[in-house]
Amino acid sequence: MEQAVSKHRGNVVVVLDFGSQYTHLITRRVRQLGVCSVCLPGTVPLPTITSYAPSLVILSGGPHSVHEPGSPSLPPSFFEYTATHQITVLGICYGLQLIVKVLGGHVKPAVSQEYGRMDVLPLSGSRLFGDGPLCTRLSVWMSHGDEAVKLPDGFSIACKSLQGGIAAIENPSLGIYGLQFHPEVTHTARGTEILKQILFNVSEITADWKLQDVLQEQLEIIKSTIGPSEHAICALSGGVDSTVAATMVHKAIGDRLHCVFVDNGLLRFKERERVMSTFETDLHLPVTCVDASEKFLGKLKGVTDPEEKRKIIGREFINAFDEFSIEVEEKYGSRPSFLVQGTLYPDVIESCPPPGTGKGHSHTIKSHHNVGGLPKEMQLKLVEPLRWLFKDEVRKLGELLNVPQGFLKRHPFPGPGLAVRILGDVTQGDALETVRQVDEIFINSLREAGLYDSIWQAFAVFLPVKTVGVQGDRRSHSNAVALRAITSEDGMTADWYQFDSKFLAEVSAKICNSVRSVNRIVYDITSKPPATVEWE
Numbered sequence: 441m442e443q444a445v446s447k448h449r450g451n452v453v454v455v456l457d458f459g460s461q462y463t464h465l466i467t468r469r470v471r472q473l474g475v476c477s478v479c480l481p482g483t484v485p486l487p488t489i490t491s492y493a494p495s496l497v498i499l500s501g502g503p504h505s506v507h508e509p510g511s512p513s514l515p516p517s518f519f520e521y522t523a524t525h526q527i528t529v530l531g532i533c534y535g536l537q538l539i540v541k542v543l544g545g546h547v548k549p550a551v552s553q554e555y556g557r558m559d560v561l562p563l564s565g566s567r568l569f570g571d572g573p574l575c576t577r578l579s580v581w582m583s584h585g586d587e588a589v590k591l592p593d594g595f596s597i598a599c600k601s602l603q604g605g606i607a608a609i610e611n612p613s614l615g616i617y618g619l620q621f622h623p624e625v626t627h628t629a630r631g632t633e634i635l636k637q638i639l640f641n642v643s644e645i646t647a648d649w650k651l652q653d654v655l656q657e658q659l660e661i662i663k664s665t666i667g668p669s670e671h672a673i674c675a676l677s678g679g680v681d682s683t684v685a686a687t688m689v690h691k692a693i694g695d696r697l698h699c700v701f702v703d704n705g706l707l708r709f710k711e712r713e714r715v716m717s718t719f720e721t722d723l724h725l726p727v728t729c730v731d732a733s734e735k736f737l738g739k740l741k742g743v744t745d746p747e748e749k750r751k752i753i754g755r756e757f758i759n760a761f762d763e764f765s766i767e768v769e770e771k772y773g774s775r776p777s778f779l780v781q782g783t784l785y786p787d788v789i790e791s792c793p794p795p796g797t798g799k800g801h802s803h804t805i806k807s808h809h810n811v812g813g814l815p816k817e818m819q820l821k822l823v824e825p826l827r828w829l830f831k832d833e834v835r836k837l838g839e840l841l842n843v844p845q846g847f848l849k850r851h852p853f854p855g856p857g858l859a860v861r862i863l864g865d866v867t868q869g870d871a872l873e874t875v876r877q878v879d880e881i882f883i884n885s886l887r888e889a890g891l892y893d894s895i896w897q898a899f900a901v902f903l904p905v906k907t908v909g910v911q912g913d914r915r916s917h918s919n920a921v922a923l924r925a926i927t928s929e930d931g932m933t934a935d936w937y938q939f940d941s942k943f944l945a946e947v948s949a950k951i952c953n954s955v956r957s958v959n960r961i962v963y964d965i966t967s968k969p970p971a972t973v974e975w976e
């Protein structure tokens with residue numbers, strides 16, 4: 441990564457993650473403004489930060505309180521380094537409180553906590569808000585329980601809440617600024633303008649980053665990582681991410697890339713046949729299909745804990761890849777030592793630890809099979825050219841690489857597949873068959889109604905409960921199935937999709953009429969948070 445960033449020297453933003461739910465949004469917003477941005481765990485040592493030669497370091501918010509013993513802090517000599525190299529520092533929420541504490545001010549629990557929308561008033565003449573259009577009453581998003589009550593020497597208040605609380609601080613001569621509210625969330629009106637002010641006026645950064653650059657940078661990195669005679673295998677699922685990753689690596693190393701699609705027994709209706717035929721007709725990449733379904737299902741038999749299921753799947757994927765690399769060795773005389781995966785940034789954040797080294801401060805939400813689910817002892821070295829990107833960025837990259845739209849528009853499908861959509865034991869009764877049939881009817885109905893492309897992801901979930909029904913005047917005691925459809929930008933947050941009731945009624949009737957094992961359909965009306973997209 442350092443290599444990719446080095447081109448933007450002098451115009452790089454490092455975001456230090458102290459565990460905020462919004463850290464990834466800061467990185468995204470900065471990139472959307474055309475500036476190279478890298479997110480690192482708040483625990484990284486100073487040399488890791490300096491290796492990126494940042495012009496601005498943003499300290500994120502976080503769930504901790506700076507006055508709690510053991511709460512995360514900055515590496516020793518951090519402010520000496522930023523002062524000597526004239527690097528601007530911006531603390532957001534916890535970040536602001538950290539600046540205040542480390543530099544000798546005082547932070548304490550506030551009498552009343554502030555969550556949600558608030559109005560604040562910038563003070564005229566501050567460096568942070570300037571004296572132009574931002575110097576007016578602003579509606580912002582707050583989420584904190586602590587407050588700065590005494591500022592360090594040399595700092596002044598740049599903005600106050602209507603109740604008189606400190607909403608922003610600054611010390612322009614040291615280049616240190618702090619916001620108690622979150623400019624990165626869309627609920628903060630003019631948040632983007634505030635970030636622009638900090639990037640372009642306060643830090644004097646030049647916007648020199650484009651998504652096209654990522655392509656060139658990653659091609660160079662791939663070429664220098666995988667030696668000129670070395671081989672790599674690519675885990676190709678037919679999904680957006682691995683298709684874009686494979687296309688990129690193929691461009692870099694040509695036929696030394698060997699793609700493998702694993703049938704893990706957890707795929708959707710006719711998925712194996714469909715994916716293999718589209719690879720052949722549309723993608724022109726050599727792909728081998730490995731049937732590992734018996735192994736996966738055998739290991740999953742009787743396992744009900746969601747995290748255990750994910751870990752087993754991660755391990756079995758690696759076993760399948762290891763076996764495939766032996767096949768490649770037999771054929772080409774060289775054992776591949778690299779595994780290309782289409783891992784994205786959200787997979788990394790949710791699996792924890794976050795990018796870089798050491799443990800971060802966020803909680804593990806679930807172990808994505810390709811990150812947290814990987815076995816420790818694996819031999820293959822990972823090549824993950826999309827590890828720093830979000831789905832919408834990957835789709836744009838795919839367009840630049842001329843990946844057919846059919847691939848780019850597909851709804852995401854998780855590697856653990858139907859295992860995370862069958863609650864409990866995957867091998868129970870005819871759960872796999874049932875969920876396959878229901879999913880197929882639901883997705884076909886979306887396509888027929890012209891709704892597929894306006895929905896980010898849709899699927900069926902098998903519930904391990906039987907309910908009583910009446911079908912053909914007969915009592916039935918069969919399965920309940922849930923349908924889920926969401927809209928999202930990047931899978932990190934999501935809203936449930938509001939179908940009209942006629943559509944839902946038709947789908948429900950179609951499913952119960954054609955899938956014998958189902959007599960009840962429920963629709964999931966939960967956003968993320970508090971739920972996640974998948975049920976396990």
Ligand SMILES: Nc1ncnc2c1ncn2[C@@H]1O[C@H](COP(=O)(O)OP(=O)(O)OP(=O)(O)O)[C@@H](O)[C@H]1O
Binds near residue numbers: 702704854
């Ligand atoms: N059946 C599979 N065979 C081989 N590799 C797989 C399979 N399923 C997932 N993977 C690997 O795991 C990675 C992560 O899966 P994930 O579902 O997040 O991405 P994707 O399938 O490429 O894209 P999408 O999110 O659009 O489904 C993939 O990029 C791919 O490298």
Ligand SMILES: O=c1[nH]c(=O)c2[nH+]cn([C@@H]3O[C@H](COP(=O)(O)O)[C@@H](O)[C@H]3O)c2[nH]1
Binds near residue numbers: 856
């Ligand atoms: O490849 C994957 N391996 C996994 O282990 C995994 N778990 C969730 N997902 C997909 O990630 C997005 C967010 O899902 P969650 O809200 O359930 O975490 C959604 O798009 C999910 O389908 C996964 N993808």
Ligand SMILES: NC(=O)CC[C@H](N)C(=O)O
Binds near residue numbers: 532584585586
């Ligand atoms: N959002 C945040 O960064 C919160 C910081 C700190 N935990 C507080 O409650 O004040």
Ligand SMILES: [Mg+2]
Binds near residue numbers: 679680852854
């Ligand atoms: Mg997938």
